[in-house]
Amino acid sequence: MDLLxxxxxxxxxxxxxxxxxxxFAGVLVGTLVGVLPGVGPVAGLSLLLPLSFKAPAEAAIIxxxxxxYGSMYGGxxxxxxxxxxxxxxxxVTALDGHRMAQQGRAGPALGMxxxxxxxxxxxxxxxxxxxxxxxxxxxxxxxxxxxxxxxxLGLTVxxxxxxxxxxxxxxxxxxxxxxxxxxxxxxxxxxxxxxxxLELVDGVGIVPVVVGMFGFAEILAAIQQRAxxxxxxxxxxxxxxxxxxWRRSAWPITRGSLLGFVLGILPGxxxxxxxxxxxxVEKRLSKTPERxxxxxxxxxxxxxxxxxxxAGGAFxxxxxxxxxxxxIMAILLSAFIVQGIQPGPLLMVQRPDLFWxxxxxxxxxxxxxxxxxxxxVGIWVKLLRIPDVILYPLIxxxxxxxxxxxxxxxxxVYLMIGFGVFxxxxxxxxxxxxxxxxxxxxxxxxxxxxxxxLIIANGDWMFFLSRPISATILVLVVLVLASALIPxxxxxxxxxxxx
Amino acid sequence: MVSDRLVALxxxxxxxxxxxxxxxxxxxxxxxxxxxxxxxxxxxxxxxAAGWQLLASVRASTPMxxxxxxxxxxxxxxxxxxxxFYAFILEPVGFVLSTCLFLFALxxxxxPGRLLNSALFAVLAAIAxxxxxxxxxGTQLPAGLxx
Numbered sequence: 001m002d003l004l005x006x007x008x009x010x011x012x013x014x015x016x017x018x019x020x021x022x023x024f025a026g027v028l029v030g031t032l033v034g035v036l037p038g039v040g041p042v043a044g045l046s047l048l049l050p051l052s053f054k055a056p057a058e059a060a061i062i063x064x065x066x067x068x069y070g071s072m073y074g075g076x077x078x079x080x081x082x083x084x085x086x087x088x089x090x091x092v093t094a095l096d097g098h099r100m101a102q103q104g105r106a107g108p109a110l111g112m113x114x115x116x117x118x119x120x121x122x123x124x125x126x127x128x129x130x131x132x133x134x135x136x137x138x139x140x141x142x143x144x145x146x147x148x149x150x151x152x153l154g155l156t157v158x159x160x161x162x163x164x165x166x167x168x169x170x171x172x173x174x175x176x177x178x179x180x181x182x183x184x185x186x187x188x189x190x191x192x193x194x195x196x197x198l199e200l201v202d203g204v205g206i207v208p209v210v211v212g213m214f215g216f217a218e219i220l221a222a223i224q225q226r227a228x229x230x231x232x233x234x235x236x237x238x239x240x241x242x243x244x245x246w247r248r249s250a251w252p253i254t255r256g257s258l259l260g261f262v263l264g265i266l267p268g269x270x271x272x273x274x275x276x277x278x279x280x281v282e283k284r285l286s287k288t289p290e291r292x293x294x295x296x297x298x299x300x301x302x303x304x305x306x307x308x309x310x311a312g313g314a315f316x317x318x319x320x321x322x323x324x325x326x327x328i329m330a331i332l333l334s335a336f337i338v339q340g341i342q343p344g345p346l347l348m349v350q351r352p353d354l355f356w357x358x359x360x361x362x363x364x365x366x367x368x369x370x371x372x373x374x375x376x377v378g379i380w381v382k383l384l385r386i387p388d389v390i391l392y393p394l395i396x397x398x399x400x401x402x403x404x405x406x407x408x409x410x411x412x413v414y415l416m417i418g419f420g421v422f423x424x425x426x427x428x429x430x431x432x433x434x435x436x437x438x439x440x441x442x443x444x445x446x447x448x449x450x451x452x453x454l455i456i457a458n459g460d461w462m463f464f465l466s467r468p469i470s471a472t473i474l475v476l477v478v479l480v481l482a483s484a485l486i487p488x489x490x491x492x493x494x495x496x497x498x499x
Numbered sequence: 500m501v502s503d504r505l506v507a508l509x510x511x512x513x514x515x516x517x518x519x520x521x522x523x524x525x526x527x528x529x530x531x532x533x534x535x536x537x538x539x540x541x542x543x544x545x546x547x548a549a550g551w552q553l554l555a556s557v558r559a560s561t562p563m564x565x566x567x568x569x570x571x572x573x574x575x576x577x578x579x580x581x582x583x584f585y586a587f588i589l590e591p592v593g594f595v596l597s598t599c600l601f602l603f604a605l606x607x608x609x610x611p612g613r614l615l616n617s618a619l620f621a622v623l624a625a626i627a628x629x630x631x632x633x634x635x636x637g638t639q640l641p642a643g644l645x646x
Contacts, residue, residue: 054636165555171510171548174541178517185524185534192524192534220579223609224572390620393605396582397598397628404589405638413586421579429506447537459529 003129010356013058014364022059023066023361027369030070034090035078035380036391041071042434043218045331046210047395050402057339058354062361064335068328069121069311069362072271073369076113076304077380081106089271089307092279096292096299103295111239112249112297113304114373120257120305121366124312127261128319129359132348136320139345144452145464149473150323151442151449156477157266158326158438164430166484172431176439177446179204186448199411206334207406209440212419213433215399219392220424239374241297249301252282256305263306264313270326271307271314278306312362319343319355323442327434330441507553514546577608593643594633598625 013019033044045067052060075090080097093113100109142150159169182193183203194200241249259281260274282302283292292299317325322344324330336343341351348355373380403416423433457463465471517538524535585601592600602621607614632638 167548167551171545174544178541181537188534190534193520220575223578224575389606389610392609393602394624396605397602400582400585401632405632408639410586410590417579417582451532454529454532
C-alpha cells in the first residue's frame with residue numbers, strides 16, 4: 001500500500017506540466033546526444049548540467065536523468081543505420097544491427113532495438129521501485145566506516161574496469177580526490193591547496209571539471225583526428241519485427257535486462273560493460289553462434305536491453321546510498337548537490353516528492369522514447385549530416401557559456417580550458433579521465449567519512465574490519481585489486497571501449 | 500614504453516609534492532586526522548602508482564615522438580588558443596562581438612576559405628545564442644562595447 005501511495009505521489013509530480021516538459025526535453029536531447037558520434041552521454045550531461053541549475057530541483061533531475069536514458073535509445077539508431085555508434089554502449093549493437101540493415105532489415109532491427117530498450121528500461125524501473133525502499137532501509141544502518149568502504153569499492157572497481165593499465169586508473173582516481181579536496185577543510189576551515197586564490201577557497205567547481213574533461217576535450221580529440229563521416233543510411237521499411245524475430249529475441253531481452261540491471265547497480269559497472277557482456281552471453285548460449293556478427297537479431301536485442309536496464313539500475317546506489325556507481329551518476333550527484341539536496345537513505349523520507357517524481361518520470365520518459373524514436377528515425381539520421389565545421393564550434397561555444405553562466409567567473413572558463421587540455425593530453429598517454437571525475441566527486445565524502453570513522457574508533461584502523469559489512473566490502477576491494485594481476489582478466493579489460 | 504616513462508616521472512614529483520603539502524597542512528593523528536592527512540596519503544598513492552608505471556614501462560619501448568606529435572596537434576592547439584582568447588575578451592568586448600570573432604576563427608580553422616559563409620554563420624549563431632541564453636534562459640552575459 002505504501003508503494004502504491006508513493007507511486008501516486010510520484011506520478012502526481014511527474015505529470016505536472018513543467019516536469020512533463022523537462023522529461024520530454026530530456027529524452028529528446030538524450031536521443032540527440034546518443035545519435036551524434038563524439039557527444040556521448042557523459043559529454044552531453046556535462047554540457048547541459050549548467051542549464052539545469054535554473055530549474056526547480058525535480059525538473060532539473062528529471063531533465064538530466066532523461067538525457068542519460070534517452071542517449072541509450074539514440075545510440076542504437078546510428079549504429080544500425082550507418083554503422084556509427086553514437087555512444088560506447090551501442091558499439092556492440094552495430095555488429096549485427098548494421099548487418100541487418102545491409103540485408104534490407106533495418107526496420108526490424110530498429111524496431112527490436114526500441115522495443116528491447118523499452119521492455120528493459122521498464123523492467124529496470126520496476127526493479128528500482130521495488131528494491132530502492134528496501135536498500136534505503138538497510139542504508140540507514142550504515143555508518144561512516146561502511147560508507148568509506150563502499151566508496152573505496154566504487155573507485156576501485158571503476159579503476160579496474162577502465163581501459164588501460166590499472167595503475168594509471170588508480171593514479172587518476174587519486175588525482176581526482178585531491179582536486180575534490182581543494183578549498184576549505186570541512187573541520188578546521190583551513191584553506192588547502194588554494195595557492196592564495198580567492199576563487200579556489202570554495203574548491204574547484206564541478207562544472208569546469210566535467211565540461212572541460214568530457215566536453216571540451218572530446219572536441220579537441222575530434223579536431224585532431226580529422227574524422228570524416230561517410231554516411232550511407234540504409235533504407236527503412238516496416239519497423240515491426242517478425243514472429244520469428246520475437247521468438248529469437250524473447251530470452252535475450254530477458255537475460256539482457258537482468259544482467260544489465262545487476263551490472264548497473266554494482267559500483268563501477270555500467271551500460272557499456274553490460275552491453276558487451278550481454279552480447280557475449282547470447283553468443284555463448286546460442287545454438288548457432290556463427291550467425292552472430294552476420295545479422296542475428298539477438299545481437300541487437302540483448303545489448304540494447306542490457307544497456308537500458310543498466311541505466312535504470314545505476315540510479316539505485318545513487319538515490320538510496322548517495323554513492324554514484326559510475327561517472328554519469330557522479331554528474332547527476334553533483335546536480336543534486338548544486339540543488340541543495342543530498343541523495344541517500346533519507347531522500348525517500350525527506351523528499352518523497354522528488355524521489356518518486358524522478359522514478360515515475362522515467363516510466364513516462366520510456367513511453368515517450370518509444371513513441372518518439374521510431375517515427376523520427378529519418379530526422380535523427382539527417383542530424384548526422386550536420387557538418388563538423390558547424391557542430392564543433394557550437395559545442396565549444398556551449399562549453400564556454402555553460403561554465404560562464406554557472407558562476408559568472410572567467411577564472412572558471414580558464415579552468416575548464418585547462419582541464420580540457422589536461423584530459424586531451426592524458427588520453428594521448430592512455431590515462432582515462434573517468435576515474436578522475438568519480439574521485440573528484442567522491443573525494444570530499446571519502447575524506448569526511450574516514451575522519452568520522454577514525455574519530456569514532458578512537459584512531460583504531462581495525463574498526464573498518466570489525467564491522468561485518470565494511471569488512472566484506474574491503475575484502476572485495478582487495479580481491480578486485482588482486483585480480484588485476486590475472487592476465488586473462490587484463491585481456492578482457494583491454495578489449496573494453498573507452499568511455 | 501618510453502612515453503610512459505616520461506609521463507611517470509612528473510607524476511612521481513606530484514606525489515612527492517602532495518606528501519610535502521599534506522605534512523605542511525598537518526597530518527594530525529589517527530584519533531584526530533588533520534587537514535593534510537588525506538593529501539599526505541594520496542601523495543604516496545600517486546607516487547606508488549606512477550612508480551608502478553615506470554617499472555612496467557622499462558622493458559617496452561615505443562616511439563615517444565609520435566605521441567607528443569599527436570598530443571600537440573596544431574589545429575587542436577589553435578582551437579585551445581582561440582578559446583582562451585575568447586575567454587580573455589568576453590567581458591571587455593561583450594558576448595555578441597567576441598562570439599562572432601570566436602566562431603569565425605574556429606570555422607576558418609576547421610575549414611579555411613569561404614569567408615562569407617563563415618562570417619554569416621558566426622553572426623547568426625552569435626545572435627541566436629545570445630537570444631537563447633539571455634532571453635530564454637535568463638543568463639547574465641557581458642554586454643561589453645555594445646552595452
